[in-house]
Amino acid sequence: MLGRTDLPNRLRVISGAKDKDCMKCGKCSASCPSYEKMDIRPHQFVSYLQRGDVDAMMNSTTVWACLCCYACIERCPRDVKPAQIIEAARLMLIRRQGDTPYVSADDIPELLDPDTPQQLLVSALRKYTK
């Protein structure tokens, strides 16, 4: 069992991401449609995990800005899975918050925009609920 304090390893287990395999090519940040909204960029997110700064990851805007489009996972040449690291950090944050999710499912308007892709709605539900 992982200790409660061993956050980086817990994040690795939850995400299944291979941060050590990253060769800093920047393909994730080059692919990211939400890049400008992130304070910690996808490629930096991998570096943050490498040095174990999970608190900074959990408090970043990135965990909410990631659209879960998985372009970074699809194109990463080393199979590092940056979006899964971001998602795991978000899950850890939500669990820490206990029963106070960021947004409840009821708060999401019925139809945001006729062009909203299905995937975005699904990812929003994943993101804002426990």
Place this chain on the structure above:
Amino acid sequence: MKRVGVFVCHCGTNIAAAVDVGEVVDKARLERGVVFSAEYPYMCSEAGQTMIANAVKEHNLTGVVVSACSPRMHEVTFRKAAAKIGLNPYMLEMANIREQCSWIHKDKDDATKKAVSLTSAAVAKVHLNTPLFAGESPVTKRALVIGGGIAGISVALDVADAGYDVDIVESTPGIGGRMAQLDKTFPTLDCSACILTPKMVDAATHDNITLHTYSEVESVEGFVGDFTVTIRKKARSVDMKKCTGCGACYDKCPAKKAPSEFEEGLSNRKAIYIPFAQAVPNVPVIDREQCIKFKTGKCGLCETVCAPGAIDFEQQDELVTQKYGAVIVATGFRPIELGKFGEYAPESKDVLTSLEFERITNAAGPTKGALVRLSDGRKPKSITFIQCVGSRDTTPRGKAYCSKICCMYTAKHAMLVKDKYPDIDVNVYYIDVRSPGKNFDEFYRRAAEEYGVNYIKGQVGKVVDMGDHLVLQAADMLDNRQITARTDMIVLATAIEPLKSTKPIASMLTASIDTNGFMTEAHPKLKPVESPTAGVFLAGACHGPKDIPETVAQAGAAAAKVLGLLSKSKLTTNPCVAAADELACNGCSACESVCPYGAIGYEDRQINDHGVRGNQRLAAVNTALCQGCGACAVTCPSGAMDLLGFSNRQILAEVDALCR
């Protein structure tokens, strides 16, 4: 009972760090028949070998066990030492306590136990060893080179200059390979054709070199010094003896829709064609799938215009069988397919592979050297190079290795563009610039510093073709910003892979290939140009990504090894071959059907069975062909087949010792 000596090596700390060598020495003394045991830091050194020699004399040893590294490493060394002092070399056995023990175990107690076990197994085997005597096999003084690129041409010229006959087999209609497609070569910017074409002519006119172009290796039999190879000379439909190379046929040929292989499909060629203007040999080939005469029976225009009457629609493939002493594999590389890299829009006409770009910049290429967009013929205002496309990619769509040549040719391309058109904006996206090599880093820095090529550390995530321009989204890792930029042409430094034909050629030669499909060398440091199969040598990119200087250097090294082999009058054969026990053999042919070397035949022998005369059919092993693989020994239903030096009894004795 043999008198056995056991010699345990420390191999510096390679063995001693994980194995208690003293314990192995002491335990060995308790083995049956062991009269002497000792240890030494480097048993393979001269002092170590002398120690063995002295012990053999002093203690009248009749069997020796050396517990050290893999027999692949030093069995020959120790057996030579044994022979020097008059012991039959096959009375010496090695126990591998390095690769199979100390290197792979961390617990010293366990490793020591295993080393003791492996040593006692070797002692058990040596008790059953019998003296074996190596035979001799002939050496055919002729070499076969598979592949007619710069690697194959270089090997062939070096071997032919030394006075031996060489045949080059090339699958395309002409020699020259990839290098013939290149415009300039790094880091000196020599014109590729200017340095290659004289070599092509040298190869074609050399008295000792025979070219088999438009030909493939059909089958290979035999072994080092004595390969028998059948070459399929595909029907050219043009008589090579009559053709004068005037070119009237391909000038007149009306079938002009075949994509030119030489131009990477960027332009079309005729159905009857030579790959490029300086082709060697200058004899066209008819592509029968494109030829109207072959498709419909009508046309034959080439035949009408051919003054010497060289066109021959009836020509058939021809099989040529020849004996060779050595085979050199020089099959080369190709860029990978980009179908799985949709984010780079590889289907766009303005997104090129580097090899395509090479043709665009070549004065003899499809645009006559004019740097234009292939979609609309406009001169680009901005060109973007993307490195590591498919290289260093551990996912199933890419190649895990670095393709090695891309950093340098991208710097070359960028520099050449800037040199000719300083107004064009040139950007290079890179992960790392790798430029080890003589004058390589200086070359790359010149592109950035002198020519103003803009190097951006980061990758491109997406390319979209907007019609009159392209848009890309990329990351600049050093500035920590995302870039969205317009560009007019994109060049992808595409990963390279071995040719598809490498694998079947390797299996014909029983040579091995690695997980990436490249040919494997016998030893990464000490035997870099030999394949693990004796008599098979490697040159060029079939063995791994290589630039031209490295390829030519390797070709020279391979030639030196080939000459060392061809200059011998006889080769010593391995006496560890199969043998049939005539008292047990019933002539069932099971062994013959599994022998991969065709080494087993049968002979009838007259016997007198209790007064009844009859014939007995017996298996007979051709010891020159047998490679000692042991397939027959495990197949034989009556236990008649056995492998000398690795007999069933010897192996069972080893197993018994291990299980004790």
